[in-house]
Amino acid sequence: MFRIGFGNDIHKLISGKLLILGGVKIPADKGAVGHSDADALTHAITDAILGALALGDIGSHFSDKDARWKDTDSFVFLKHTVELMKEKGFRVINVDSTINLEKPKLRPFIDTMRENLAKVLEIEINCVSIKAKTGEGLDAIGEERAIKAEAVVLLDNS
Numbered sequence: 001m002f003r004i005g006f007g008n009d010i011h012k013l014i015s016g017k018l019l020i021l022g023g024v025k026i027p028a029d030k031g032a033v034g035h036s037d038a039d040a041l042t043h044a045i046t047d048a049i050l051g052a053l054a055l056g057d058i059g060s061h062f063s064d065k066d067a068r069w070k071d072t073d074s075f076v077f078l079k080h081t082v083e084l085m086k087e088k089g090f091r092v093i094n095v096d097s098t099i100n101l102e103k104p105k106l107r108p109f110i111d112t113m114r115e116n117l118a119k120v121l122e123i124e125i126n127c128v129s130i131k132a133k134t135g136e137g138l139d140a141i142g143e144e145r146a147i148k149a150e151a152v153v154l155l156d157n158s
């Protein structure tokens with residue numbers, strides 16, 4: 001049986017914070033605000049897997065009210081979710097995602113993000129797609145006030 005899942009995530013950007021995406025520290029003027037390390041891409045992919053399995057969302061598994069998760073590496077959430085998925089007998093077929101960020105350009109970092117995610121998802125790097133788009137100067141993304149990520153995953157239990 002195939003299951004499809006969708007996830008999205010948005011974080012506010014401010015100066016003096018780290019910008020982490022797909023486990024990669026991106027050199028940037030502004031970083032993302034969040035309870036954990038605010039890795040929007042990893043959160044969106046985690047939510048997509050939970051969604052495919054109808055297991056709720058990242059907030060129901062890792063509450064932002066829980067002090068345990070303060071400044072946590074978001075790969076902890078993704079790894080836990082992959083374990084839940086495997087317990088249910090599923091594996092990831094592929095992931096497609098888009099990051100919306102005005103700057104900096106993410107191209108130099110994309111392959112390292114894909115590599116990091118492929119390892120945790122236990123799939124080949126060519127099954128992990130990460131696209132990057134700017135906000136064309138419009139809205140919170142374009143005005144450099146936010147970073148957003150969206151992801152879809154396909155799971156299989158055969």
Ligand SMILES: [Zn+2]
Pocket residue numbers: 009010011034038039040043
């Ligand atoms: Zn998030």
